[in-house]
Amino acid sequence: MSPSLPMKRRWRPRSDHFMAAVIAVALSMAAATGTVPAAAKPMRIVSMNLCTDQLLMLLVERSRILSVSYLAADPRASAMADLAAQMRLNHGLAEEIVPLNPDLVLAGAFTTRPTVFLLRKLGTPVVELPVAASLDDIRSNIRILAKAVGEPARGAALIAAFDGRLPPPRPQRAAPRPLAALYWAGGMTSGTGTLANAVVEAAGFRTLGRALGLSGTGQLPLETLIAAEVDVLILGHERAAPALANELFRHPALRHAFATRAKVRIPDRLWVCGTPLVAEAIAQLSALRADIEQEAAPGATGATRETRATRATAK
Numbered sequence: 001m002s003p004s005l006p007m008k009r010r011w012r013p014r015s016d017h018f019m020a021a022v023i024a025v026a027l028s029m030a031a032a033t034g035t036v037p038a039a040a041k042p043m044r045i046v047s048m049n050l051c052t053d054q055l056l057m058l059l060v061e062r063s064r065i066l067s068v069s070y071l072a073a074d075p076r077a078s079a080m081a082d083l084a085a086q087m088r089l090n091h092g093l094a095e096e097i098v099p100l101n102p103d104l105v106l107a108g109a110f111t112t113r114p115t116v117f118l119l120r121k122l123g124t125p126v127v128e129l130p131v132a133a134s135l136d137d138i139r140s141n142i143r144i145l146a147k148a149v150g151e152p153a154r155g156a157a158l159i160a161a162f163d164g165r166l167p168p169p170r171p172q173r174a175a176p177r178p179l180a181a182l183y184w185a186g187g188m189t190s191g192t193g194t195l196a197n198a199v200v201e202a203a204g205f206r207t208l209g210r211a212l213g214l215s216g217t218g219q220l221p222l223e224t225l226i227a228a229e230v231d232v233l234i235l236g237h238e239r240a241a242p243a244l245a246n247e248l249f250r251h252p253a254l255r256h257a258f259a260t261r262a263k264v265r266i267p268d269r270l271w272v273c274g275t276p277l278v279a280e281a282i283a284q285l286s287a288l289r290a291d292i293e294q295e296a297a298p299g300a301t302g303a304t305r306e307t308r309a310t311r312a313t314a315k
Contacts, residue, residue, distance in 0.1 A: 041150030042064070042104035042125070043103060044104070045102060047065070048105065050071040051108060053069050054277075059151050062083075062086075066102055067088040067097075072084035072089070079275070093112075094114065098118075105124055106127050107128050109131060127145070127148045129145060131195075132195050139159050141274055143155055158276055162276035166279055178293065179206045179208060179211070179230045180207055180233075181225055182234050183220060183249075185243070185246055186248070187219055187248050188217055188218065189217070189218065191213075199285070203283075222251060231261065232261065233258050233264075234264055234265075234285075
């Protein structure tokens with residue numbers, strides 16, 4: 001475990017520049033002429049899922065999108081809320097979708113099931129994307145959606161941009177990786193088989209979920225979290241409305257245990273969905289991991305730690 005970090009250290013991510021760059025690249029790709037004839041492309045597309053919403057907006061021109069889900073316009077959950085707010089929004093209801101006469105509907109694997117069933121009964125083409133639980137799943141979903149909308153070249157370019165943003169693999173003889181714990185509202189955590197765990201591991205951390213043998217999302221007792229002596233605590237975001245599920249974030253034992261250790265909140269909009277913007281969450285966590293490793297390196301001084309803490313706070 002790395003040495004304790006100064007109490008004032010609160011690493012704050014910054015993602016606006018990267019998000020703007022990805023969206024700008026996507027929009028420029030959407031303006032380019034594709035290799036699939038226009039007549040073969042769906043031109044009246046509706047998306048009913050937050051994750052398909054964002055991938056769709058990254059792959060096609062706005063003129064081809066009839067509607068996206070209302071969650072796409074929520075800046076807490078969507079990295080493309082400003083763009084989505086300019087579009088027709090839906091709640092995944094059949095009475096909203098059918099009158100639009102779409103030639104393609106995009107849905108998630110577990111959302112809006114009655115509407116998906118009805119649309120298929122009516123003969124409307126529906127593509128369902130599985131939940132992304134790994135970086136390979138993100139690439140796969142981009143390919144699936146790009147093919148469905150007739151933009152395979154744009155999909156390949158989006159994947160290339162995503163891969164280009166990822167940090168390089170760690171050397172085989174690198175020092176032991178710092179240990180990170182994911183801690184969500186209600187005392188939940190993410191283990192193997194989840195996108196959150198994959199993101200943290202891609203950033204160069206070991207995860208407490210994997211160390212405990214957890215698969216999927218499950219309960220993490222506060223006592224177990226504190227006893228694990230992790231190097232960084234990655235917290236879920238608290239909602240504005242009062243909720244008992246948020247109380248554990250303010251538990252005195254948690255505050256005491258992590259008073260001098262790194263804590264971070266990565267914006268939900270970066271990694272709640274498997275989109276290329278996940279690369280920004282990985283980059284932010286990778287920078288924090290490198291900072292923690294440098295803190296633990298021989299020769300690190302208090303002055304050095306204070307300088308880094310100040311820089312991290314200013315982000």
